[in-house]
Amino acid sequence: MTETQLKAKNSITLKGSAELVMEYLNYGINSILFQRGVYPPETFKSVENFGLSIFVSTDEKIISFVETVLSQMKDWLLEEKVQKISMVITNITTKEALERWDFNVKYEAGSAGNTSDLQELKDTKVPKNGKTNGAPKSGNKELKVIQNEIRDVLRQICSTVSFLPLLDCLCAFDIHIYTSKDCEVPDQWNETAPCIIANSQELQLRTFSTSLHHMSTVVSYKAE
Amino acid sequence: MAGYSFMNDLSNVVRMDEPITRGPMPRWQKKCMDSSSASVNMSLNASRNKMNASLNVSSGQSKTPSKGGSSRSKTPSRTPSKTPTKSPRSNPSSKSPTPGKSGGDRFIPNRSATDFDLGSFKLKQRPSGEGGSPTQAEKERVMSENLHGRDINNQRILSYQNKAPLPPEGYQNHLKAVYTQSKTPASVKGSTRYIPQAPDRILDAPEICDDYYLNLIDWGHNNILAVALGTSVYLWNAATGNIDQLLELESNDYVSSLSWIQAGEGEHLAVGTSLGTIQLWDTQAMKRERIMTGHGGRVGSLSWNSYILSSGSRTGQIIHSDVRMREHNVLTLSGHTQEVCGLKWSPDGRYLASGGNDNLLNIWPLDPGTMHTRAQPLHSLSAHQAAVKAVAWCPWQPHVLASGGGTADRCIRFWNCNTGTLLNTVDTKSQVCAILWSAHYKELISGHGYANNQLIIWKYPSMAKVTELTGHSSRVLHMAMSPDGTTVISAGADETLRLWKCFAVDPAKKKSAKEVKAEPSLLKTRIR
Numbered sequence: 012m013t014e015t016q017l018k019a020k021n022s023i024t025l026k027g028s029a030e031l032v033m034e035y036l037n038y039g040i041n042s043i044l045f046q047r048g049v050y051p052p053e054t055f056k057s058v059e060n061f062g063l064s065i066f067v068s069t070d071e072k073i074i075s076f077v078e079t080v081l082s083q084m085k086d087w088l089l090e091e092k093v094q095k096i097s098m099v100i101t102n103i104t105t106k107e108a109l110e111r112w113d114f115n116v117k118y119e120a121g122s123a124g125n126t127s128d129l130q131e132l133k134d135t136k137v138p139k140n141g142k143t144n145g146a147p148k149s150g151n152k153e154l155k156v157i158q159n160e161i162r163d164v165l166r167q168i169c170s171t172v173s174f175l176p177l178l179d180c181l182c183a184f185d186i187h188i189y190t191s192k193d194c195e196v197p198d199q200w201n202e203t204a205p206c207i208i209a210n211s212q213e214l215q216l217r218t219f220s221t222s223l224h225h226m227s228t229v230v231s232y233k234a235e
Numbered sequence: 236m237a238g239y240s241f242m243n244d245l246s247n248v249v250r251m252d253e254p255i256t257r258g259p260m261p262r263w264q265k266k267c268m269d270s271s272s273a274s275v276n277m278s279l280n281a282s283r284n285k286m287n288a289s290l291n292v293s294s295g296q297s298k299t300p301s302k303g304g305s306s307r308s309k310t311p312s313r314t315p316s317k318t319p320t321k322s323p324r325s326n327p328s329s330k331s332p333t334p335g336k337s338g339g340d341r342f343i344p345n346r347s348a349t350d351f352d353l354g355s356f357k358l359k360q361r362p363s364g365e366g367g368s369p370t371q372a373e374k375e376r377v378m379s380e381n382l383h384g385r386d387i388n389n390q391r392i393l394s395y396q397n398k399a400p401l402p403p404e405g406y407q408n409h410l411k412a413v414y415t416q417s418k419t420p421a422s423v424k425g426s427t428r429y430i431p432q433a434p435d436r437i438l439d440a441p442e443i444c445d446d447y448y449l450n451l452i453d454w455g456h457n458n459i460l461a462v463a464l465g466t467s468v469y470l471w472n473a474a475t476g477n478i479d480q481l482l483e484l485e486s487n488d489y490v491s492s493l494s495w496i497q498a499g500e501g502e503h504l505a506v507g508t509s510l511g512t513i514q515l516w517d518t519q520a521m522k523r524e525r526i527m528t529g530h531g532g533r534v535g536s537l538s539w540n541s542y543i544l545s546s547g548s549r550t551g552q553i554i555h556s557d558v559r560m561r562e563h564n565v566l567t568l569s570g571h572t573q574e575v576c577g578l579k580w581s582p583d584g585r586y587l588a589s590g591g592n593d594n595l596l597n598i599w600p601l602d603p604g605t606m607h608t609r610a611q612p613l614h615s616l617s618a619h620q621a622a623v624k625a626v627a628w629c630p631w632q633p634h635v636l637a638s639g640g641g642t643a644d645r646c647i648r649f650w651n652c653n654t655g656t657l658l659n660t661v662d663t664k665s666q667v668c669a670i671l672w673s674a675h676y677k678e679l680i681s682g683h684g685y686a687n688n689q690l691i692i693w694k695y696p697s698m699a700k701v702t703e704l705t706g707h708s709s710r711v712l713h714m715a716m717s718p719d720g721t722t723v724i725s726a727g728a729d730e731t732l733r734l735w736k737c738f739a740v741d742p743a744k745k746k747s748a749k750e751v752k753a754e755p756s757l758l759k760t761r762i763r
Binding site: 052080201 | 390391392393394395396397398399400401402403404406408409410572593594595615617618620621622641642643
């Protein structure tokens, strides 16, 4: 009993990892919307998480948009189909892309020793119809450590205000998900062109890893 | 429409293996129709078929996402892909000799047979990825990798079609205030007292570090201002105007913080350095008393509580040092994960406030029976969105703390440290580098950075703006107050120190204040 509890404490499942990534993206995107002044500050409220107070939008439409996109993203993440999530901020009138936040995803093996026997067990039960369907991958990184890493990245996102150029126009944002070719396009989703910022400058922020997903965050902005 | 028909024509013409229908056939061609053209077409046909086959193979393989697979698929296409690019060029050359042989003695260009549109298109046309040479394809792949971060042929970019709502019409980015030179919109409340708008004096401070995270000036109770300029510490006697150099460090080191000991404890100055040591100097004898080690990074903040010197470093650690003891390290606090840049003991010594680059403001309670704090913070306040450097305790309400955040935050927040509640927040529209409370008025002064580099005097608790003092041409880094509480000195990144007589006391009020002060001391002597 105690052994299993200990194990449970120090392990993170694939689903949990995807959830953490989703949580990070949700707070990250909201934080960007607030810090970059895309929407009026009075439509945001402060929420405590990861030992930080993060501003999240209170606009129902924004909430549902972000939630729909991210929950779809999570499903793909579980199938290892997501390569990159990018948030694009564009000028509404000229449709020019001004800023792009790339959240790159890398898949990591997790704790191989621990999972191998589990994997075998599952593999015998479940017919092999996909890479990820049968194998409950899990990592062994402590949640606290992961959350601290996420907190550091979120903090960096806040501090980018000090060097990013002012978005001096009405701006819209969109979320593009870069998936592998074999990904099915669900209803109400569409393929779009990649967004490229002319004459851009890039900055790599801190990275974090859940031991299953490695996320690196890069912001590209228009150099003036 | 025209373009479409042109493309249609073009596709007809480009298909070489079909009979040419456009324009009258040149004479020479009619003549040698049955001999040469058949062979040319046949060879072309064969090469096309080959190419198609290779194309199918490569596209089938490119579906596998692995890089090795896609690069392997390029090799088979190498040989056949060369043939189609060559063949149109070799076509006329193989044909042109024929009229020379069979035609007359003159070359007569036939304009109706020459398709200029096609010619120019062929000249300008860039070979497409598959049709082009392998180097061209490779170039395109590298280009797309550089532009998109990876080969976009192997991925899809998907987006949800019900987009997020647009911001309201006419909304202006509130961050504009951070970047503009215009005055902040808050109302300036008229004050009855006169505040000079120009600095009383300007001193030069060459080579002062333009670093937000350091604390480089302190005005002691002996009316001596200590200023750190690069590797040296200078003492400016405010009463006489004398300047002495106290110390100079090695060239690979620099002074990162300064703090005078509290009143009545002597004339000691603590100096934190970039190498992580703390030096203790006796400024009367101009002699160094001891060097204390223990920090793994530069010491950016110092604060005294009687004989305890608390120091915060770049590693995020705060060390309480008992300066009387050989083993000076009493307790190490690890409540911050990044550089500690604001550190202040409350005037009654009950709390220590520390602000860090991790956007945290920690309140540490005094450990009863000692002069240092407990190992765990009483409150860990995370409301600031940027590094917290400016921390100042209210002189008349010892549990009230004012804290200011950096560029991403721009707010001054007031805290009740007994309960840990946020009392008030003011958005200053600019980085808050320093805060001081007035000893004589219910006011406080804050120093700011971009865009106006001003000092703002606020009424407390209404937080109405009393006035703004401008003059620094670069951000205000540090502030200190004279021991009599009338003058504020501000150190700017423009390498100047400016003295502002902004809290001058009304002579009528001063008198009464002195009388009040005199009485308890009389009482004291009587009791004794």
